Amino acid sequence: MSAVVFHEFGGPEVLRLEEVPEVHPGPGQVRVAVRASSVNPLDWKVRAGFMAQGKPLDGMGTVGFDAAGVVDEIGEGVTDVAVGDDVFGLGSGTAADQAVLEVWAAKPASVDWAVAAAAGVAGxxxxxxxxxxxxxxxxxxxxxxxxxxxxxxxxxxxxxxxxxxxxxxxxxxxxxxxxxxxxxxxxxxxxxxxxxxxxxxxxxxxxxxxxxxxxxxxxxxxxxxxxxxxxxxxxxxxxxxxxTAGRSPRALEALETIGGLLAEGKLVIKVQTFPFARATEAHRISEGGHVRGKLVLIPEG
Ligand SMILES: NC(=O)c1ccc[n+]([C@@H]2O[C@H](COP(=O)([O-])OP(=O)(O)OC[C@H]3O[C@@H](n4cnc5c(N)ncnc54)[C@H](OP(=O)(O)O)[C@@H]3O)[C@@H](O)[C@H]2O)c1
CATH class of the missing domain: 3.40.50.720 (NAD(P)-binding Rossmann-like Domain)
Structure with missing residues (x-):
């Protein structure tokens, strides 16, 4: 699978689109074939090393904390979703062809992939x-x-x-x-x-x-x-x-509410999309601090 990764902390230019080992869901998780993954300020804070508390980068760094995609593998104990279902939700390393989600909700059919991806962390x-x-x-x-x-x-x-x-x-x-x-x-x-x-x-x-x-x-x-x-x-x-920081224990309920509001047209998220190969540009804009709506990365092909 390909993923947006980095091998050293630094500016947006350290991002690379590379082939990396496949990920698999653990208990209570699902894996999705990613259709879209959003950019959050946390991504550039992690990439720049601001969240590392002075420690050096341990191996390869990944970006992306939310995504929308099609479930293609199910972890142990997951019963509320099937392979082939369209979902959006929260995980890490989601700027990749395949990503593991820890919390997810059904993506309403009327909602674009990019909008659903943008709705995770923000929602x-x-x-x-x-x-x-x-x-x-x-x-x-x-x-x-x-x-x-x-x-x-x-x-x-x-x-x-x-x-x-x-x-x-x-x-x-x-x-x-x-x-x-x-x-x-x-x-x-x-x-x-x-x-x-x-x-x-x-x-x-x-x-x-x-x-x-x-x-x-x-x-x-x-x-x-x-x-x-x-x-x-x-x-x-x-x-x-x-x-407030960190995910709420009621994150699932929150995502379901957000999905409902998107489907009803009561929530409209303005998105600007970039192919994975242009993640550097999206990070640069995010880091500028004046984003309107959301920046979203789309896998190639
Ligand atoms: N604690 C948590 O759980 C959590 C979760 C998600 C995000 N965050 C953090 O929350 C912050 C915002 O995230 P985001 O995704 O909304 O970022 P974003 O999409 O980059 O939006 C930042 C917004 O800040 C506005 N802004 C810039 N300067 C401002 C000022 N002086 N006063 C008031 N507003 C100003 C900008 O408005 P203009 O473009 O109009 O200038 C822009 O709309 C980030 O620091 C992020 O890391 C925390």
């Missing part, structure tokens, strides 16, 4: 974050960084739950935020004042996607610091903010 993260701050019908939420992979899903899932959504983005993404149903604002200096102009009493919850706004500013907009959740500012706990 699970979005639901985990929204649940932690209790975003539901009649609540208001500020999504700080609403135009990217996770943010655009957070915006649309919150709207589907009946919340009122204010979201931030740079100048180029204000129209996109409006298109997906949020009230758009610019991020940066003066954000709190801009929020209070349209929500004088503040908001019920904040989901911090980019981790770039000072926690004190976000905390000032909600009734209690714990009503702010961040997925990117790992020092924000000191300000009483909830910090």
């Amino acid at each position: 699970e993260t979005a639901i985990r974050a929204l649940d932690l701050v209790g975003v539901g019908p009649g609540t208001s939420v500020l999504v700080d960084g609403g135009a990217g992979g996770v943010g655009a899903v957070v915006v649309q899932v919150a709207l589907a739950r009946g919340a009122r959504v204010i979201a931030t983005a740079g100048a180029d993404n204000q129209d996109y935020l409006r298109e997906i149903g949020a009230t758009p604002l610019r991020y940066g200096d003066g954000l709190a004042e801009r929020v209070r102009e349209i929500a004088p009493d503040g908001v019920d919850a904040v989901v911090d996607i980019a981790g770039k706004t000072a926690p004190a500013v976000l905390v000032g907009l909600v009734p209690a610091a714990s009503q702010v959740v961040t997925i990117a500012n790992f020092g924000a706990g000191e300000a009483g903010v909830q910090v």
Whole structure:
């Protein structure tokens, strides 16, 4: 099988498309013939060695934490899926012809492969974050960084739950935020004042996607610091903010919900696709930090 791999930590140029040994599912896992695999910021953080805690690379590094594909091998104890089923979900080393998924859900027939691949990490993260701050019908939420992979899903899932959504983005993404149903604002200096102009009493919850706004500013907009959740500012706990990382035990339920919303057209994920051989370019764009929607890699042939 071929896979996007690296043999040294470094910039996007260390990525290679190579023939590698086949992978097989362990107990409770499935293997898919990958039709699409998304790029998440975690990919370039791993590739650059930022997640290695100073340790050297052990063997070959892989990228990809979600994919959509056709099940072609089933691990011990898996009974809810059959060879030939179309699924999307979460795993590692998914930027490959074949990948092992640890959590998956059925891919609705009407949903494109690339969109389904894009929905894995972003969908699970979005639901985990929204649940932690209790975003539901009649609540208001500020999504700080609403135009990217996770943010655009957070915006649309919150709207589907009946919340009122204010979201931030740079100048180029204000129209996109409006298109997906949020009230758009610019991020940066003066954000709190801009929020209070349209929500004088503040908001019920904040989901911090980019981790770039000072926690004190976000905390000032909600009734209690714990009503702010961040997925990117790992020092924000000191300000009483909830910090979330790692997969939820309810990831399966989250993926099923996301699949349902995609099928109903309540969630639209804008994707930009690249063949595996152009993974370097996709990583470079991701690393730039201003992605609209999701970047997705497609296997050749
Ligand atoms: N903790 C977890 O479980 C978890 C899970 C998934 C991702 N993450 C992390 O969460 C972060 C976002 O992931 P992603 O996939 O959504 O990334 P992404 O697709 O690259 O999107 C990043 C977004 O950040 C926005 N942004 C840039 N500068 C900003 C600022 N100063 N203030 C507010 N927003 C700003 C960008 O908006 P513009 O383009 O409009 O500038 C862009 O939409 C990454 O650090 C990722 O590693 C954490």
